Amino acid sequence: MNTSTPEVQGHGGTQKTQFRQLIKKMGSLIGLIGLSLVLTFASPYFLTMDNIMNVARQSAINSLIAIGMLLAILTAGIDLSVGSILALSTVMMGIVVVKMGMSPIIGVGVCLGIGILLGWLNGMMLTKMSLPHPFISTLGTMNVARGLALIVTAASPISNFPTSIQFLGAAFIGPIPVSFILVLVVYAAFHVFLNYTTVGRYIYAVGGNPEATRLSGISIDKVLIIVYAISGLMAALGGLVLVGRVNSAYPLAGLGYEFDAIAACIIGGASFMGGEGTVWGTLIGSMIMAVLRNGLNLLSVSAEMQTVAIGIVIILAVYIDVLRHKAAARVKA
């Protein structure tokens, strides 16, 4: 994950800035490596091929959702509905495929289609209905989608999906889980999307300064609608992996996933004020959470303690961010 090499040497006065930017990009990676080192010493099972693949699989769902969440956070927004979108899109797939016996291809189409549709609705409510903050629109969708998922399933899980649908979540290529390969492919695509396409750049711009962006001739509404539609799509894709992993779709799936996804973005260096955050940082953030949970599981630390640990990591990660900003402000003054 060579996210960055020192780009411009020789600008004597700015080497410090360069170094700072390097730390900014590498900070969470250093955290991940350090954490892994500690766990390697603490548990003989941690640094084994088996377990690394374990972590890769355990992080996959959150990684997929988090990359969608990153887009929302980059625009200074938030998407609280991802967990519920995941649930509704997967149970609808279950109904289409398992109960109605349609082809898995249609099922996958329904799943991803519902994800995009709900995300698009989030975006429309935010922009066209002028709801004041995405917190509102996505909070609404979160409840509506969860309720619908409970209604259409009569609150019971749907199991026994065909193996073709389980492929993403359950299959391996050699020793490597397909879900992790999917994550890497998706992240590479998002890296290109955010850095090398106009819409990607506009997403950063909207979060950085919406008024300046609008006055630069960019349709903010369009950008936001795309952002939330993609976030919904990624939630549905995460759901597809979840279905493979647990061999069932259930209406309470994804409960609280929005917070894990937000945490991954934030630990990965994304700013809640918008405009700042990277694809690879988010992957590292998601990995840090998975490694922390996995390591503490291996050490048989209780779930309560794990929750405390993750909470502390989030606060520390953001606090480091705050200190960084203060340091930058001092340079300016």
Next chain:
Amino acid sequence: MKKTMSLLAALFLMVALIVTGCGSTQTQTQKAPEKMKVGVVVKALNSDYWKIVESGAKAAGEKYGVEVKVLGPNTETDVTGQISLIEDQVTRKVNALVVAPSQAASAIPAFNRAKESKIPVILADTDAAWDGKASFVGTGNFNGGKLAGEYFGKKLPKGSKIVILRGALGDPTHDERANGCIEGLKAAGLEVAVTQPANSERSMAVTVIENILQSKQEFAAVFATNDEMALGAAKALEDAGKKMIVVGFDGSPDALASISDGKLDASVAQSPYNIGFKSVEAAVKIAKGEAIEKRIDTGTEIVNAENVKQKSDDLKKILGK
């Protein structure tokens, strides 16, 4: 920048502390590698019920001289969290695994992984349709619910109406308990007034009962699919000045105390201690290569004013340790 670095250092220190704090037992096991390891993964560790299962499992571990680790996610709805726990126990290469699956069908891929790693899996409390299991240890929530239904039949005249409070929609345990109760009621000639979810919470149960009272619906008794909700229902009825039969499920310490005080009428007790103890016992046996039964029953019974004294003494002994 110094400050950032010192913060990173503090972060490592914190992790290291957590790690060493729990690592003490870890080092012991490393010194005595021949000691057998049994991993117990329950639905959550946030209620008395699972704490009692835990103490039963630990007691069995002590008796047989094996290391028993009891783990569970934060909430019973965290299905994937529980699956990660199971996977990590497989990685830890435990000799046998005891699992109370939150959602039976969902855990099957994880069970299959354990089986591939030649780790026998015992299901506890909640059964799953999985052929690979070594045994199922428990009572069946359906039977417990049915017992409650029959209990109402003895206490109330035919045609009486019962309110059922259940846990979160979609939770199969509560499905089974509620359905069992409905069957028991029907057999005894009673009727269900309404079934409402109260998410296994005491405060939500209070609200739900208050609302039902407001609606002037007629009912003669309340069945709750866990004790927390039963206690909430009893509280709401007491506040409204109504005296009614309320039956809970689980036989938790709070419920027993309330039965002693004459507030709660009864609770269906599953013997969670036995579930913990007997499942670990079975795990040890199968890890040693001994044969075990495919189905181990731990029994259910109604606890009410008649036998509450003895039950709570037993419980105090268990939890007091």
Next chain:
Amino acid sequence: MSEYFLSLKGICKRFPGVSALTDVSLDIKNGEIHALCGENGAGKSTFIKILTGVYQSNDGEMLCEGKVVRFNNTQESFSLGITAIYQELSILPNLTVAENIFLGRELRIPGFGLLDYRKMNHLAKTALLELGIDIDVTKTASEYTMGYQQMIEIARALIANVKLIIMDEPTSSLSGREVDVLLKNIHKLKEKGIAVIYISHRLEEVLAIADRITVIRDGCKIGTMERSEADEEKIIRLMVGRTLEEKFPRHQAQKGDIALRVRNLNQRGRLNDISFDLHKGEVIGFAGLVGAGRTELARAVFGADKIDSGIIEIFGKQVKINSPKDAIHHGMAFLTEDRKGQGLILMHDIIVNSTLTGLKKFCKFGYFIDQKMVVAEVDEMMRELQIHPAIPKMTTRLLSGGNQQKVVIAKWLCSKAKIFIFDEPTRGIDVGAKVEVYNLINRLVNEGAAVIVISSELPEVMGISDRILVMNSGKITGEFSCLEVTPEEILKAATGGINHEYKHA
């Protein structure tokens, strides 16, 4: 005890790269009305902020009632009886009138600690009655107009027994009748021995109430005079100062076809029947007071705000402009007055900011940005515009004001705009960088662009424009050629008839 309440000696204030005040000395007598006049950017605001402790001076000393003082914050100045009432009132609309008056100094019932509303309401009522205002002090402040809210602020100062009230453009949002009431009350304050520093663009008000008048320009005090020695001509001459030629380089372009034609543009409450033509190779300057509607006009033409009616033609073709996107599509560029808030994404680097508008032209296969092309173009622009430091990855937050403005200009150069609207292009930029910006504007015009410059600095408007349009209350009230106009004529057009024109508000 001296006759002076406040004496300032040799006050200097420097900001990074800019000297805002140089060696300003001023005395305020007890109970006098002292008017402060100067153009925008002359240093009046900085001066007030030093008096009230918002800023601290770099040099010089301040004596309050004969004792040397130094204010580190507004509380310290307030405790000695100095307070300021700003253009934007600091009334909390959701609190009652009495609560506002006693904000921060609430009265309590002795021994209980509970608020003594009865007493507060009574005292508030009395204070307002003294000002000739009879309103219900238990209603929320939001129920009263700006004029009343200002009286509430004055009442607040009375209750606190202040000795000096500084009023910064107090009449800018008042109706004619409200202005009369205010001026009457300022006289009442004087009778109570309270000194007032009065700042206003409206010279007739200044001449109506001031005892003494001080003019400052470019951060220096030009002179203090008694009311009897002053007249409007004299004040304006002192405010505007010497000649302009050397500061403002001229462009060489020939006037061409009409680039932008605006006809009968209306926006309710803001713009009233605006029409003008802008030619290729021409610079039009828009002069006027703050709030005259110039920025509103720019935003309306650029599609940033909706218009109610009007026709816009670009290069002879009538166009519909509903959003900035449309305007940019037709070759317009808008450099906003608020560079940091609306022009730049401060947290992002020079590359991102300078290519934001023209990003589409770097795309290959329709969607993918060719980074090499982007970097090459940005490198070239940075050389051309002489942006320092020339580091493409530098976050724009760290650049100086002048270089930030150059990045904004780069953004619009990159979009291939033909019609440029500059709103206060040199605000907050030091003198050297100003000339660079003027040169850039001239370069654009020489290359065939059409330019509108909105500026509140008269010398600037006169120095770089070919024609000057003056606005007042959302209307164009004067048109001048730069060759024959005097500052006095512009100021007259900008202030003329202002009191009768404010019907609403």
